[in-house]
Amino acid sequence: MRLDKNFYRQDAVSLAKDLLGKLLVREYNGIRMVAKIVETEAYMGPIDKASHAYNNRKTNRTVTMFKDGGYSYVYFIYGMYNCLNVVCSDEGTPEAVLIRAVEPLEGIEHMKEHRTIKSKRVEDITNGPGKLCKAMNIDRGLNGCDLIAGKELYIVAETENVVTVNTVEYKEQYLNEEFSLIKATNKNFEIIATRRIGIDYAEEFKEQFWRFYIRGNKFVSKDAEKIKKRPV
DNA sequence: CCTGCGATCGTCT
DNA sequence: GACGATCGCAGGA
Numbered sequence: 001m002r003l004d005k006n007f008y009r010q011d012a013v014s015l016a017k018d019l020l021g022k023l024l025v026r027e028y029n030g031i032r033m034v035a036k037i038v039e040t041e042a043y044m045g046p047i048d049k050a051s052h053a054y055n056n057r058k059t060n061r062t063v064t065m066f067k068d069g070g071y072s073y074v075y076f077i078y079g080m081y082n083c084l085n086v087v088c089s090d091e092g093t094p095e096a097v098l099i100r101a102v103e104p105l106e107g108i109e110h111m112k113e114h115r116t117i118k119s120k121r122v123e124d125i126t127n128g129p130g131k132l133c134k135a136m137n138i139d140r141g142l143n144g145c146d147l148i149a150g151k152e153l154y155i156v157a158e159t160e161n162v163v164t165v166n167t168v169e170y171k172e173q174y175l176n177e178e179f180s181l182i183k184a185t186n187k188n189f190e191i192i193a194t195r196r197i198g199i200d201y202a203e204e205f206k207e208q209f210w211r212f213y214i215r216g217n218k219f220v221s222k223d224a225e226k227i228k229k230r231p232v
Numbered sequence: 233c234c235t236g237c238g239a240t241c242g243t244c245t
Numbered sequence: 246g247a248c249g250a251t252c253g254c255a256g257g258a
Contacts, residue, residue, distance in 0.1 A: 075242090077241095
């Protein structure tokens with residue numbers, strides 16, 4: 001079941017939490033890959049010094065962030081990597097949610113083929129924003145995709161008809177003042193909220209707990225793993 | 233396990 | 246001309 005317009009018209013912080021547990025689907029040439037979203041970051045548009053669209057900065061790159069909720073925003077970074085965002089809020093309000101990590105559920109053999117790394121750890125295929133784009137064959141050609149009606153890239157809410165290929169044992173983790181723990185009654189997992197990654201330039205917005213991930217999920221990004229192991 | 237470093241080029245000033 | 250919403254590898258513990 002695809003998510004509808006109302007779902008994407010939320011603010012980025014709300015949507016970043018709501019996207020956890022949803023399924024990202026990538027289809028092309030008869031290939032189908034499905035992965036559960038396990039880590040996200042909110043970029044709150046005009047007010048957020050970490051956002052590409054801070055102060056309503058509108059350029060060739062950021063123009064897709066100004067679209068109505070429900071489109072993709074894919075950008076190229078560090079000369080090598082692509083990152084996938086979900087544009088949210090209303091048209092003219094440039095908010096977006098960065099997808100930072102996913103858990104492969106279907107088509108994992110295709111994801112492995114797209115990645116050329118020595119590591120044999122399954123988690124290393126998709127536990128970072130650049131990694132998951134490479135694994136799921138997502139690049140700037142998919143910038144501005146319609147996630148509600150498009151066929152190549154979309155997001156669904158249910159796990160029905162999906163075969164889980166990974167058997168994962170989740171471990172508990174420590175908490176300290178660097179986190180918030182979010183328990184939502186309508187979700188079967190808990191959410192950790194903490195600081196965002198790689199935005200040292202963002203001044204006071206570095207301190208916002210606008211990164212969210214599923215507590216105990218082993219496919220969260222390297223940094224989240226690290227925090228997980230930090231003693232209380 | 234963890235740390236440090238270089239890769240590599242589009243984007244914006 | 247400088248830098249980035251990152252990654253993979255080498256090397257040490």
